[in-house]
Amino acid sequence: xxxxxxxxxxxxxxxxxxxxxxxxxxxxxxxxxxxxxxxxxxxxxxxxxxxxxxxxxxxxxxxxxxxxxxxxxxxxxxxxxxxxxxxxxxxxxxxxxxxxxxxxxxxxxxxxxxxxxxxxxxxxxxxxxxxxxxxxxxxxxxxxxxxxxxxxxxxxxxxxxxxxxxxxxxxxxxxxxxxxxxxxxxxxxxxxxxxxxxxxxxxxxxxxxxxxxxxxxxxxxxxxxxxxxxxxxxxxxxxxxxxxxxxxxx
Amino acid sequence: xxxxxxxxxxxxxxxxxxxxxxxxxxxxxxxxxxxxxxxxxxxxxxxxxxxxxxxxxxxxxxxxxxxxxxxxxxxxxxxxxxxxxxxxxxxxxxxxxxxxxxxxxxxxxxxxxxxxxxxxxxxxxxxxxxxxxxxxxxxxxxxxxxxxxxxxxxxxxxxxxxxxxxxxxxxxxxxxxxxxxxxxxxxxxxxxxxxxxxxxxxxxxxxxxxxxxxxxxxxxxxxxxxxxxxxxxxxxxxxxxxxxxxxxxx
Numbered sequence: 447x448x449x450x451x452x453x454x455x456x457x458x459x460x461x462x463x464x465x466x467x468x469x470x471x472x473x474x475x476x477x478x479x480x481x482x483x484x485x486x487x488x489x490x491x492x493x494x495x496x497x498x499x500x501x502x503x504x505x506x507x508x509x510x511x512x513x514x515x516x517x518x519x520x521x522x523x524x525x526x527x528x529x530x531x532x533x534x535x536x537x538x539x540x541x542x543x544x545x546x547x548x549x550x551x552x553x554x555x556x557x558x559x560x561x562x563x564x565x566x567x568x569x570x571x572x573x574x575x576x577x578x579x580x581x582x583x584x585x586x587x588x589x590x591x592x593x594x595x596x597x598x599x600x601x602x603x604x605x606x607x608x609x610x611x612x613x614x615x616x617x618x619x620x621x622x623x624x625x626x627x628x629x630x631x632x633x634x635x636x637x638x639x640x641x642x643x644x645x646x647x648x649x650x651x652x653x654x655x656x657x658x659x660x661x662x663x664x665x666x667x668x669x670x671x672x673x674x675x676x677x678x679x680x681x682x683x684x685x686x687x688x689x690x691x692x693x694x695x696x
Numbered sequence: 697x698x699x700x701x702x703x704x705x706x707x708x709x710x711x712x713x714x715x716x717x718x719x720x721x722x723x724x725x726x727x728x729x730x731x732x733x734x735x736x737x738x739x740x741x742x743x744x745x746x747x748x749x750x751x752x753x754x755x756x757x758x759x760x761x762x763x764x765x766x767x768x769x770x771x772x773x774x775x776x777x778x779x780x781x782x783x784x785x786x787x788x789x790x791x792x793x794x795x796x797x798x799x800x801x802x803x804x805x806x807x808x809x810x811x812x813x814x815x816x817x818x819x820x821x822x823x824x825x826x827x828x829x830x831x832x833x834x835x836x837x838x839x840x841x842x843x844x845x846x847x848x849x850x851x852x853x854x855x856x857x858x859x860x861x862x863x864x865x866x867x868x869x870x871x872x873x874x875x876x877x878x879x880x881x882x883x884x885x886x887x888x889x890x891x892x893x894x895x896x897x898x899x900x901x902x903x904x905x906x907x908x909x910x911x912x913x914x915x916x917x918x919x920x921x922x923x924x925x926x927x928x929x930x931x932x933x934x935x936x937x938x939x940x941x942x943x944x945x946x
Contacts, residue, residue: 475850482842482849506846549864591863592732596756599732599856600725606853607860613841614799614861640932649935665928669919678915682890685899686936 452556452613454484459559460612461487463523465580466571467601468494474501474511475602476569481507483609488514489523489566503602520568520583529558529565532576532584533608535597544586551588552611567608572601628676633666636676639683640666646687702806702863704734709809710862711737713773715830716821717851718744724751724761725852726819731757733859738764739773739816753852770818770833774880778923779808779815782826782834783858785847793914794836801838802861813877817858822851832913833880878926883916886926889933890916896937 452460462480467473467490477488481504488510490498504511517523524530531551532543546554558565568584570576575598581587590607592599599607628636640662644650650658671679702710712730717723717740727738731754738760740748754761767773774780781801782793796804808815818834820826825848831837840857842849849857878886890912894900900908921929 475853478850479853481846482853484843503850505850506848590860593734596731598756600728600753600755600852602850603725603729603732603853603856606849607856610840610857610860611864643936644932647932647936649932661928665925668925669921671919675915675918678911682894682897682899686893686897 452484452559456556456559457484457613458487459562459564460485460555461489461524461527461564461566462605462609463489463491463517463520463566463568464601465491465520465523465568465576466493466574467498467569468496468572469601470496470498470501471503472572472601473498473514474503474505474507475600476605477501477504477507477511477514479602479606479609481510482606483613485609485612486510486513489517490514491517491520491523520580524566524568524583526564527566528563529555530568530584531555531565532568532581532587533570533604534575534587534589535592535599535604543581543584546586546588548588548590548608548611551586552608552614554586555612569601569605569608626673628671628673632673632676632680633671636671636680636683637662637666639680639687643683643686702734702809706806706809707734707863708737709812709814710735710805711739711774711777711814711816712855712859713739713741713767713770713816713818714851715741715770715773715818715826716743716824717748717819718746718822719851720746720748720751721753722822722851723748723764724753724755724757725850726855727751727754727757727761727764729852729856729859731760732856733863735859735862736760736763739767740764741767741770741773770830771880771884774816774818774833775884776814776879776881777816778813778877778879778882779805780818780834780880780917781805781815782818782831782837783820783854784825784831784837784839785842785849785854793831793834794918796836796838798838798840798858798861801836802858802864804836805862808877811876813879816880819851819855819858828910832910833917835917875922875924878921878923882923882926882930883921886921886930886933887912887916889930889937893933893936 462485464473464476480488499512555565568576590604641659712735714723714726730738749762805815818826840854891909
C-alpha cells in the first residue's frame with residue numbers, strides 16, 4: 447500500500463534509547479509507537495530498577511517491551527551506534543550543541559543508516575529531558591517544533607512524532623479518487639431528472655424555465671460527481687417525480 | 697526561531713474532535729499535544745458523562761481542557777465546520793470513502809483553512825476508532841502510515857502525529873477556492889431535506905431507513921458543495937416535498 451522509506455533492515459538499525467524514564471506507562475507507550483511505525487530496537491537506561499516489562503500501555507507490542515535491553519548508562523546503550531542523536535524541546539542552555547529541527551534531522555539519520563551503521567535516538571526523562579551528561583554522548587540534537595510557551599511533550603508522544611518523521615514518505619501515494627467522474631451524458635441525465643422534479647414541484651416559476659435550466663446546469667457542474675453518484679442522484683430525483691398523493695404532507 | 701506555517705488565527709480554525717474516547721488520560725494527553733503544537737479548540741463527543749476536565753495527563757494544558765466543548769453528537773461538534781476529516785488506521789472496510797495519507801491530507805486541510813473556514817479533525821475511540829456513522833459525517837479520511845501488522849495507535853499519540861504534520865512543513869499553503877464551502881450544519885439541513893423527499897417519494901424502502909440515511913450522508917460529503925449551493929439544493933429538495941397532486945405525472 448505504502449512504499450516504505452526505510453527497509454526492515456534499516457528500521458532495525460535505529461535504536462530508541464529511553465534515558466531515566468520514570469513512568470512505566472510512558473515506556474510502554476513508546477514501545478507501542480515504535481511497533482506502529484516498524485521500529486523494534488528499544489533500550490532502557492534505568493537507574494531505578496523500574497518494573498516496565500509488563501506495562502499495559504504497550505498495546506500490541508508486549509514482545510518488543512520484553513525484548514528491550516536494559517543498560518546501566520548511556521555509553522553502554524549506544525556502544526554499537528556510530529551516530530547518537532539526542533531529542534530536545536528547545537531551550538538555550540544547550541545551544542553549544544549542534545541543533546537540527548526534526549525534518550532535516552530525520553534526513554541525516556536516514557542517510558547515516560543507509561551506510562549500514564546503527565544510530566541511536568535518545569529521549570530523556572519526563573521531567574527534565576536529557577541531562578547535560580547524557581547530551582555529552584550525542585553527536586547532535588534534534589528539536590521537535592513545539593511552541594516555546596509550552597515546549598515539553600509527553601514522552602510517548604515525542605517518540606511517536608520523531609519516529610513518524612523518520613518513516614514519513616516524501617510522496618506518499620494517495621488512494622486515487624478511483625471513482626470515475628461522471629460523463630457529460632450522465633450529468634445531462636441527472637440534470638433532466640432534476641429539472642423535471644423542479645417543474646412538477648412548482649419550484650420553476652412560469653417564464654423562468656430557461657433561467658432555472660441554466661442554474662441547474664451550473665449547479666451540477668460545480669459539484670465533483672462520480673459516475674456512480676450521478677446515477678444515484680438521477681434515480682432519487684426520478685423517484686421524487688412519482689411520489690404518490692397519499693404520502694403528501696399537510 | 698521557527699517560522700510558523702500557520703498563524704494563530706489559522707490554528708484556531710482547526711478543531712480537534714474526540715469521539716467516544718473512554719479514557720480521560722487519553723483526552724488529557726490529546727490536550728497536551730494540542731497545546732504543544734499551538735491548537736486550542738477541543739471538542740468532546742461523549743455519550744458517557746466522562747469526567748475528563750481534570751485529567752492529570754494534560755500537563756501544561758489544564759485550561760485548554762477546561763475550555764473544551766462537550767457535544768451530544770458529531771453533527772453538533774462539526775456544525776460550524778465546512779471541512780470534516782476523519783482519521784483512521786487503514787482497513788479496507790472504509791475504502792468507499794476518499795482516503796488521503798497524512799501528508800497530502802494535512803496540505804488539503806491547510807489550504808481549506810487558508811480560505812477562512814474552520815475544519816474539524818475527528819479521532820475515534822481507543823478501541824474501535826470512528827464508527828461508520830461517524831465517518832458518514834466526514835468529507836474524507838486521513839491515514840497515518842502505521843504498519844499493517846500493528847496499525848492501531850494510542851489516541852494521544854495519533855493526535856500528536858497528525859497535529860505535528862499540520863504544522864510541520866515549510867511549504868506555502870496552496871490558495872484555496874474562493875467559494876465558501878458548506879458547513880456541517882448546512883450539509884445536515886440539506887441531508888434532512890433530501891431524506892424527507894426520499895421518504896415521501898417512496899424511495900426509502902421500509903426497514904432500510906438507516907441504510908438510506910448513511911447512503912445519503914456519504915453522497916453529500918463526497919460532493920464538494922459551497923455554502924450557497926448547499927442552500928440552493930436544500931430549497932429545491934424542500935420544494936419537492938410539497939408538490940401538489942394536480943401536477944403529478946400519469
